[in-house]
Amino acid sequence: MAEVAADDRTYLQAFANFLGAPEPALRLLISILIGYPIVLIHRYTLYCKSPKLQHLYFIVTGVSIALFNYGHNVVHSAVCVMVAWLLLLLIGGTLKSVIISFVFQMTYLLVGYYMTGTDTYDIKWSMPHCVLTLRLIALTYDVYDGRKDPGKLSNDQQKTALSFTPTLVEIAAHTYFPASFMVGPQFSMRRYLDFVKGTLVGCELPPCLIPGLLRGGLGLFYLAVYQVGISYIPDAFINSEEYYDLSLWQRHMMVGLWAKITLYKYISCWLIAEGVCIMSGLSYSGKDANGNCLWNGCANVKIGLYEGATTFGHMIASFNTNTNAWVAQYVYKRLRFLNNRYISQTSALVFLAVWHGLHSGYYACFFMEFVVMNFERDIVNYVNQYPRLVSLLNAGPLKYFKFVVLKLYVVVFMGYCLGPFVLLKLHRWWKFYSSLYFSGHLFFALWPFYAPAVKAIIKTIGGERVKDDKGKKE
Template identity: 35%
Template sequence: MVVTMLSDATGVPEPVLRLLLSILTAYPVALFYHIAFLRPMKTKWAPFIRNLYVVVTGLSISYFFNGSDIKHSLITTIVTWFICYFGDLIGNRELACAVSFIFNFSYLLVGYYVTSTDEYDVDWTMPHCVLCLRMIGFSMDFMDGAKFLKSSAPEKKTIDNKKIDPPVTQANLKAPKQPISFEKNVQLPTLPPLIETIGYAYFFGSFMIGPQFSFHLYRKLITMSLYADVNNIPAGSYKCALKSFFIGALYLGIQQIGVAYFPMSYLLTKEYNAEPLFVRLVSMWFAGKFAFTKYLGIWTLAEGSCILSGISFNGYDDNGNPEWNGLANVDMMKFEFSTSLNQIVGAFNTNTNLWTKIYIFKRLIFLGNKNLSSIGALLFLALWHGLHPGYYFCFFLEFVDIETEKRCVKRLEPYTKQLYDPMNKSNSIMILRRLHKVACWFGQTCGLHYAMVSFELLKWNRVIPAYNSVYWIGHIVVFSLLLADIILPRKRVKKIEDKNNTKLALNEKTKVISDYVNGTKIKEQ
């Protein structure tokens, strides 16, 4: 009743309002967890108590958003656990993993089919798509855990009277960090208790819209093994959480203003088609831009509660300062100023992309071809998003865009890498370098925002008219570049026969310039 009244008063659709309130409710829940449970507890039941709090609060928030539809997430979580249990019982975890994958993915797709409308649906399938990946990853980790039973496990420290993994310390973080959402050793040698699996599925800071992370990380949180000194939790989480809150709210506010001027629906109007081509292209660029802004805002807003809970602790930086960006789902600066689509992959929906790389892309190694593995991963992501044809259109174009970009970068590298030679510090080179970066940024955003149109419009009867209005210019450009790269001959590189020159060239190749052009690391020649 209260939510309905607020919806009527604000004009925000009730499902969207419930989503925002659910994400915001996670903040006080996370704050209480930080105060009451993010400390040592002198009882062997400490991990159970922490997990129980997560279960109760997570289920409560889920019921507020889903109502009686909470049954869908409960069914899939419990059934997945029993699939793994019986798979272990018969000694065939591979079969259990396969059944779990089919069950979870099929359940989600049937849910899409039953609930789908012509618009982007904010209903129980939204958090369920997050749960789908979480349960598939859980069963795969359990399958991989069988390998550890055949070898001796490393020694583990005990906190709260329970064996846990070695903590993160300043000393062991001098090496390059692994993403904490899916570290190297996330396998599950033994099946976790059902109650812990439910806590993992309904973790209050992430079950609605992400971020994705492994059960291994969740267990490190409830056992306090995430910290080197449990009596001295690193400072800064409150400040970082508040920062995430305000940046997320700012982005959502900008998005609301932006879509008022450049709504995606405007691309389907007669007024839009009556505009000059240049104006239509500009309007499409901004419509795509503000469509992305929505995701940047909501993910950053959700990140704040993860930071407050303590699960986002990412060790220390080079100066010994604690970092709380371990589960950041978007790198704002990198996303906004990326000069390539390849960089965007690492800056947008980071943890889902990492999940796809680990659990789908790498598992398709049997195909023997990276392009086939990429197509398989993108097809999986398109299906995971829903049944609307716009998703498949978008992901197919994404694959072609990235492949074309990769080819163009390689072909133009002999001409562009001298711009990034640190020895070249002349004003003309600096100006050309900046112009090149601006050109790359503009090309990347044009391709990205253009593809986003089909992702947002969803249906063929809307996608096709929108692209017709700009004469499919984005498709023509990218396929023309791809075809040109295939047809045009490549410049031959002369072999250096002189031994001294060869040795010198090899030595110089080891010097890596720490600048990136179009996502490609440039080496000094």
């Protein structure tokens, strides 16, 4: 067996070298793509059959994918699944179970990051473990919500709440579901169980093969664009002598293009994984006005919104949407009792940074997200109080000019914000920001100091002002 494994690694390494990709990245891609035949076999042999057999099928295939990538390190996910089940069995449905689950799962993840971390982004067992961590924490929350009065639950909570404690087999199958174990997307235990029971779509085979293949094909297209892009602008370019020889404005533009290419790596993986979820039937989300089936229940990226984004708000709403929705439901909205939006927002961003890892670059990145979003919220709210100015900006040739300016703004400063996320280490991202003279920090973080001047200009151009949401004018 050891010899077979060694040969397997040798062949894969040779193929990875031929493609110009790291071997762990190739294993990851194979693991996502193999989801397609796995769900096809399920579709034609087990769909709407015995739930227990379906659970076992998903456990066996999911664990096999984990073994293919990380070998004996699959034990880490198994330990966390076992602890989650025991916790629900003993004190499930209580606030104490939620707190213990949150602390244990996050601590296990962070220790994993510490044990496996290096100076670069690594594809090791801790990578899919971050997906598992959110899934198991959410499970405990959902059982807790299921013990509450349904009338006191939000719409999101009503869709995910569980009035019973899932079995160990159900938890394991939900965790190792082969279409999402490696890179997501997140989906609730409630959705998974409805899918297995046949109540999500119905027991007639759903018309999801073509939509799934199209979504997966789009993912492969983005993967190809990424591979071509990094051959011209690899991560190493941002700290190269060639980069530092560019003028300041050229550095900003190159950073923006580099970030655009880098994000395609994540988008391609999410689209391919989503295609698997669609083909399984798990992504069903009802029908549109014309009676056509909708398959966006597991979507993790909104391509149209992403490519047309002209604000960071658009980018956040279109990128990694499942994780953002998870944080909104299980972190941000749970802090409403504090009655302070900024504390809730800060807590959510700190959680995201911690969840991503221990590298300082994550914290620098999410700090920039905080200041950028507050900048945009403030200026958009103020501009919207001047209907004449809004109409002017959205009419005639000016709307096209506005689009170009805002598109450049998003591309350039998205690269600026993403830099630390990719470079990770303080000495690397500090040098990166130094090369750009900390332009983003000056532009966004200093907004409160130059905001009065900008608002005075807006007021001069805007004419009559509508005050906030009270309908009063001045």
